[in-house]
Amino acid sequence: xxxxxxxxxxxxxxxxxxxxxxxxxxxxxxxxxxxxxxxxxxxxxxxxxxxxxxxxxxxxxxxxxxxxxxxxxxxxxxxxxxxxxxxxxxxxxxxxxxxxxxxxxxxxxxxxx
Amino acid sequence: xxxxxxxxxxxxxxxxxxxxxxxxxxxxxxxxxxxxxxxxxxxxxxxxxxxxxxxxxxxxxxxxxxxxxxxxxxxxxxxxxxxxxxxxxxxxxxxxxxxxxxxxxxxxxxxxxx
Numbered sequence: 001x002x003x004x005x006x007x008x009x010x011x012x013x014x015x016x017x018x019x020x021x022x023x024x025x026x027x028x029x030x031x032x033x034x035x036x037x038x039x040x041x042x043x044x045x046x047x048x049x050x051x052x053x054x055x056x057x058x059x060x061x062x063x064x065x066x067x068x069x070x071x072x073x074x075x076x077x078x079x080x081x082x083x084x085x086x087x088x089x090x091x092x093x094x095x096x097x098x099x100x101x102x103x104x105x106x107x108x109x110x111x112x113x
Numbered sequence: 114x115x116x117x118x119x120x121x122x123x124x125x126x127x128x129x130x131x132x133x134x135x136x137x138x139x140x141x142x143x144x145x146x147x148x149x150x151x152x153x154x155x156x157x158x159x160x161x162x163x164x165x166x167x168x169x170x171x172x173x174x175x176x177x178x179x180x181x182x183x184x185x186x187x188x189x190x191x192x193x194x195x196x197x198x199x200x201x202x203x204x205x206x207x208x209x210x211x212x213x214x215x216x217x218x219x220x221x222x223x224x225x226x227x
Binding site (some may be wrong): 004012034042043044045046049089097099100101102103104106 | 142146148154155156157159162163169171172203207214215216218219220221224
């Protein structure tokens with residue numbers, strides 16, 4: 001059972017457009033939601049994270065919108081740049097399991113100049 | 114910034130052979146994790162540890178053992194490697210202490226089992 005789901009699987013946008021990546025989760029006890037990005041042949045790196053006490057978290061061109069009632073969140077990338085081309089993973093963790101991360105299957109974003 | 118290193122960076126193993134993947138971190142983190150990444154599956158947790166000489170099973174522990182001989186070192190052992198264990202393996206560390214904290218990932222080990 002996939003506890004964290006992402007859509008779409010891939011996404012292509014033009015430079016300057018806004019990319020919207022979606023994520024949903026099953027477990028209502030999850031209390032930390034980081035987004036990681038990963039470039040080819042590299043390891044995942046933390047991009048931005050949110051906790052359910054907030055419904056929005058912004059860091060430059062990257063914004064997380066969080067809907068606790070619907071168990072959904074989204075990552076918005078505004079003014080997309082070619083350097084943003086990467087695979088983005090939504091993840092979640094709770095107090096159990098050593099706070100290990102449960103990852104979604106990722107969204108591959110391609111930004112065309 | 115946390116430093117997590119892994120060795121080897123890539124390995125080719127034969128079916129039925131023993132494989133040991135090593136991870137070393139230098140930032141005094143208590144928590145360490147082993148994940149595997151397969152195309153289309155994101156990352157999945159194999160084992161984790163929050164203290165030396167103790168390990169815990171993750172979501173997909175079958176076919177894997179883990180060892181945490183010290184705070185800095187965490188190994189993943191495949192006693193009898195199988196074709197299905199071909200994947201990229203990532204080690205991560207975190208300084209939790211009951212709080213939310215970033216996990217820092219190592220560069221990964223690309224394992225091919227033939």
